[in-house]
Amino acid sequence: MSGAQRLRVVLLVWKPQVPDDPMDVTHGWPDVLQVQLARDHTVWEPPGVVVRPGEQLVEAAARVAGALGLTSPKARRVLAVDEYPADGDAPAEVILLLDGGWCTDADVIDVPECLCAHERDCAHRRRWATAEQACEADAALTAGLGAAVGATPAFVIERKEECRGWGEG
Numbered sequence: 001m002s003g004a005q006r007l008r009v010v011l012l013v014w015k016p017q018v019p020d021d022p023m024d025v026t027h028g029w030p031d032v033l034q035v036q037l038a039r040d041h042t043v044w045e046p047p048g049v050v051v052r053p054g055e056q057l058v059e060a061a062a063r064v065a066g067a068l069g070l071t072s073p074k075a076r077r078v079l080a081v082d083e084y085p086a087d088g089d090a091p092a093e094v095i096l097l098l099d100g101g102w103c104t105d106a107d108v109i110d111v112p113e114c115l116c117a118h119e120r121d122c123a124h125r126r127r128w129a130t131a132e133q134a135c136e137a138d139a140a141l142t143a144g145l146g147a148a149v150g151a152t153p154a155f156v157i158e159r160k161e162e163c164r165g166w167g168e169g
Contacts (some may be wrong), residue, residue, distance in 0.1 A: 002144050005092045009060040010048030011100030012079055014126055022102045023149050029131035030045050030102065030149065032141070033068070038127040041154065044129060046141060048095070068126070073101045079144035096146040 013033035016022035022030070034044040047068055051060045064070040080097040105128075135142040135153065146153045 004086060005094065007051040008093055008095045009046050009051055009057055010046045010095055010097050011061060011068075011073065012046055012097055012148060013068070013100035014102050014145065014148060015100050015104060016149075018127065019104050023151075024135045025149055025151050029153065030145070031128040031130055032134035032145065033100075034127055034129045034134060035068075036127075044127065044134075046097070046134070047100075047131070057096065057098070061100070065100065070103070073099060079147040080140040082138075082140035097140055097142065098146055099144075102148075109162065 014030040015033070016024070017028040018024045018028045032046065035047045036042075036044050047064050049056065049060050049063050049067075058072070058076055061076075065072045066164050077099045079099050082095040082097070084093045084095070086092040131145055133152065135145060142153050
């Protein structure tokens with residue numbers, strides 16, 4: 001990647017509605033793990049990191065999992081790819097959404113302090129978001145979640161804009 005682009009690895013960690021049958025979406029879509037960085041208390045997003053020069057994708061995924069207090073994902077599959085053009089001072093970015101696997105509430109512990117291996121002071125907050133909340137404006141996350149559970153999501157990206165005026169008159 002050139003200096004004008006960067007590669008980001010994002011982990012999709014999900015919690016099925018039926019833990020005994022994680023691929024069953026008949027009882028609802030899985031919840032999606034999201035983080036909120038201390039520097040911006042408004043944006044919730046799936047956890048991810050910028051890949052370091054020479055770093056393997058699995059190593060970057062392990063860094064994300066470690067920061068969350070999770071074990072490294074066993075499934076090593078890319079679920080979706082997204083791309084953002086350069087915007088102001090931010091470089092263009094290619095995002096690989098990797099399968100972080102599924103877990104239960106017991107697997108995601110609340111860590112009082114950030115486990116990231118850096119020197120910045122950043123406390124990550126975490127939450128489980130419904131699939132609809134997490135995927136509201138993220139087509140790659142929607143496609144990735146569908147690939148993770150082997151089903152096509154029934155919800156629509158940016159539904160509010162597309163459905164304006166429905167139900168009127």
